[in-house]
Structure formats: structure tokens, C-alpha cells
Amino acid sequence: xxxxxxxxxxxxxxxxxxxxxxxxxxxxxxxxxxxxxxxxxxxxxxxxxxxxxxxxxxxxxxxxxxxxxxxxxxxxxxxxxxxxxxxxxxxxxxxxxxxxxxxxxxxxxxxxxxxxxxxxxxxxxxxxxxxxxxxxxxxxxxxxxxxxxxxxxxxxxxxxxxxxxxxxxxxxxxxxxxxxxxxxxxxxxxxxxxxxxxxxxxxxxxxxxxxxxxxxxxxxxxxxxxxxxxxxxxxxxxxxxxxxxxxxxxxxxxxxxxxxxxxxxxxxxxxxxxxxxxxxxxxxxxxxxxxxxxxxxxxxxxxxxxxxxxxxxxxxxxxxxxxxxxxxxxxxxxxx
Numbered sequence: 276x277x278x279x280x281x282x283x284x285x286x287x288x289x290x291x292x293x294x295x296x297x298x299x300x301x302x303x304x305x306x307x308x309x310x311x312x313x314x315x316x317x318x319x320x321x322x323x324x325x326x327x328x329x330x331x332x333x334x335x336x337x338x339x340x341x342x343x344x345x346x347x348x349x350x351x352x353x354x355x356x357x358x359x360x361x362x363x364x365x366x367x368x369x370x371x372x373x374x375x376x377x378x379x380x381x382x383x384x385x386x387x388x389x390x391x392x393x394x395x396x397x398x399x400x401x402x403x404x405x406x407x408x409x410x411x412x413x414x415x416x417x418x419x420x421x422x423x424x425x426x427x428x429x430x431x432x433x434x435x436x437x438x439x440x441x442x443x444x445x446x447x448x449x450x451x452x453x454x455x456x457x458x459x460x461x462x463x464x465x466x467x468x469x470x471x472x473x474x475x476x477x478x479x480x481x482x483x484x485x486x487x488x489x490x491x492x493x494x495x496x497x498x499x500x501x502x503x504x505x506x507x508x509x510x511x512x513x514x515x516x517x518x519x520x521x522x523x524x525x526x527x528x529x530x531x532x533x534x535x536x537x538x539x540x541x542x543x544x545x546x547x548x549x550x551x552x553x554x555x556x557x558x559x560x561x562x563x564x565x566x567x568x569x570x571x572x573x574x575x576x577x578x579x580x581x582x583x584x585x586x587x588x589x590x591x592x593x594x595x596x597x598x599x600x601x602x603x604x605x606x607x608x609x610x611x
Contacts, residue, residue, distance in 0.1 A: 282356035283574040289349055290578060292320045292583055299609055302592050303602035308335050311596055315342070315589070319477050323346060330331055342589050346397075346582045352400050353575065362530055364572045368579050369579070370456050374449045377428065379443055380410055380419065381435075406427070415533050416440060427452070445501070456479060461572075467595050470573050471562065478506035481483055481555040482516070483528070491525035510536035554610045556586055584610050 283517040287401060298319060305311050312330035314445040315321040324341045350368050357365055376396070383390035390411060400407045416435040423429050431452045434445060436587045455473055461467050468581065482504050489503075500520045515535075519528050529543040540556045543549070564577040588609045595605035 279354065279356050280571060281356055282353050283571045285356055286353055286578040288567060289320075289352075292610070293581070294319060294588070296611060299592065299606070299611065302589075302596075303605055307583060308338060308593055308597050309333060311348075311593055312338050315427060321345060321589075328412050337592065339590055339593060339606075342593070343586055346579065346586060347399060348554070350579060351581060353578070355483055357575075361413060364460050367457055367460055369399065370453055372399065373403055373405070373428070374453045376407065376410065377419070377423075377432070377449060378442075378446055380413055381416070381445060384414060384416060384419070385440075385442055429539055451505055458506075464572055466570055469564075469568060469570050470576060471577065473506055473560065473573065475509045476560070477557065479509050479511060480556065482506065482517075483511065483532070484509075484549050486488055486516070486519055487528050488522070490528065497521045531582065551608065551610070554584060554587075558610045581608065 302311050302314055305314060307353065309330050309332075312325065312328065312333050316325040316330055318329065321342065324345045326339075362524060382391055391538070392496075396407055405423050405428070407420045412417065420429065420432060420435055423432060431448050432445065434440065434448065461471050461474060464470065485503060486500055489500055497520050504516075514562060515531065520529070523531070528602070529549075531540065532543050533541045537556060540552065540559065543552055561577040561580050561584075564573050565581065568574055587596075588611065590604060591608045594600075595602075595608070
């Protein structure tokens with residue numbers, strides 16, 4: 276656990292400035308992406324990443340990049356309060372960044388598109404196990420392997436040496452590596468029960484969503500479904516998971532969820548994507564932890580997860596306004 280409770284206090288202060296329902300309502304009344312950018316710049320804490328940007332001429336992709344960069348900016352700010360020589364859990368966010376940027380570059384190489392890192396990522400470069408600048412100029416999978424040659428990712432990405440690379444498999448390998456790294460980091464802390472439970476719950480929800488999607492939309496064998504699962508369970512028994520994988524249909528899964536621990540957050544139906552329900556569960560759980568947890572590791576993890584959910588909300592608003600989607604339809608996507 277971090278010794279410096281000033282970090283937790285700062286995180287709660289930052290959270291108090293997150294977008295409110297009134298902020299979202301105001302943005303949903305706007306007509307253009309430029310107007311959304313102007314509102315974020317003038318009325319919210321996103322000024323910190325939009326300052327100097329001409330909102331009248333801003334490109335949607337560049338705006339989204341700036342919006343996403345607030346997570347890195349605020350993480351960098353919080354790290355000023357953490358005694359790094361006594362605290363290593365902060366690496367959870369760096370490992371997530373490393374994984375996401377490896378996937379981003381690999382996908383860009385596959386499609387032959389240009390790629391570059393976002394604002395503030397370079398400020399965290401010295402904390403990562405590979406050189407982000409070197410990664411961003413890679414044009415082949417072999418280039419990527421050279422950048423990660425002396426890191427933990429060399430073994431994980433060994434499949435890139437194959438003549439026939441399946442990037443979906445590579446993403447699964449990176450995600451499995453991240454999950455195991457997280458579990459190791461958490462278990463190295465003195466008081467890990469609360470943090471372990473929230474992380475395992477997150478894994479459990481991701482697994483349930485995966486099983487549900489494969490049951491509802493794809494013809495996937497039980498054997499393949501078991502192979503795709505990652506991590507332990509928390510509120511759903513292994514027996515029940517096995518039953519869902521081997522014999523249940525998607526409707527049965529939703530019905531069983533309503534009678535489980537997660538039923539308090541339901542009811543579940545086919546109106547919304549299951550990820551929306553699970554994001555709502557995560558949001559309510561993380562919000563409670565931000566208020567009441569005395570474990571500073573939990574506070575840090577909860578805050579960065581809440582930032583990610585807020586960024587998703589803002590991107591959904593930007594995309595909705597761009598494509599002239601009715602405000603009431605955009606609102607159904609938001610988590611707050």
C-alpha cells in the first residue's frame with residue numbers, strides 16, 4: 276500500500292471534478308463536434324488537455340486522442356504523491372498502457388496505417404519497460420520484437436515470428452499476461468483482499484460477457500469457450516460457469532444473473548449490450564470504493580478505472596453528435 280495518503284486525497288479531489296449528469300445533458304444538446312470540444316474546453320477539467328486547441332477546426336480523431344490523454348495526465352499527476360521506492364502497485368496502469376500500445380501498433384502494422392502516441396504518453400516513457408518512441412516507428416512485426424527483445428514481452432510476443440500471425444491470438448496472450456501481472460502485483464501488497472476482489476470481479480464480468488456473446492452471436496464450441504476464459508471467479512461458481520458454457524443458452528445466462536449477486540444491479544435483458552450492464556456494475560462498485568476505501572492502492576485503481584469509464588462516455592457523446600444520433604439514444608450508452 277502506498278504510504279502517502281496525499282495521493283488518495285488528490286484522487287478524490289480530482290474525482291469531484293468529473294463530469295456530472297448536467298454536463299452530459301448540456302453536451303447532448305450540442306449540434307457539432309466543435310461545439311462539444313468548445314464546451315469541454317470552457318466548462319470542464321478537459322481544458323488541461325484541450326488548451327491551445329482550435330475547437331472550430333479540430334478533427335474528430337485528434338479530439339478523441341486529446342480526450343483520452345487526460346488519463347495519462349492525471350496518472351502522472353498522482354504519481355508525484357507516491358513513494359515509488361516503497362510502492363510498486365502503480366505499475367498496474369503502466370502495464371495496461373504497454374499492452375494497449377503494443378496492440379495499437381500491431382494493428383496499425385497489420386492495416387498498413389500510420390501510428391503515433393498520444394499527448395502525455397512520452398512523460399511516462401521512462402517508467403515503461405520498452406521505449407515508446409522506438410515502438411512508434413515500427414513498421415513490421417520483426418521491428419516490434421526487436422523493441423521488446425530485452426523485456427517480459429519477448430516471450431509473450433514470440434508468435435509474431437510465425438509466417439501466419441493471428442493478432443486476435445496475440446491480443447489474448449497480452450491480456451493473459453496483463454491479468455497474471457496484476458494478480459502478482461496485488462498479492463505482493465500487504466493488504467490485498469479488497470483490491471484482489473475488485474480485480475477478480477472485473478475478470479469475472481469480462482468472462483461472463485465473453486461467454487454470453489459467444490452463445491448469442493457465434494457458434495463456438497464449449498471447448499473453445501473454456502480455452503478463451505481468463506482468471507478466477509468471485510460471485511459466480513465454477514460449476515455455474517461450466518453449466519453456462521456447456522449447456523445454457525444466452526437467455527438462461529441472463530436469467531441466472533438476475534438471481535446471482537449481480538442481480539442487485541439488474542434486471543438484465545436484451546435491450547442493452549451486456550457490456551453496458553457490466554460497466555454500470557463496475558461504475559457503482561468503483562464509486563463506492565472511491566468514497567469509503569482506506570486502502571490507497573484501491574483508491575488509485577478505482578480512480579483510474581473511473582477515468583476510463585468517463586472517457587468512454589465522452590467519446591460516445593462525440594461520436595453520437597458527429598453522426599447526428601438522437602440525444603436520448605446517446606444517453607442510453609452513458610454510464611454515470
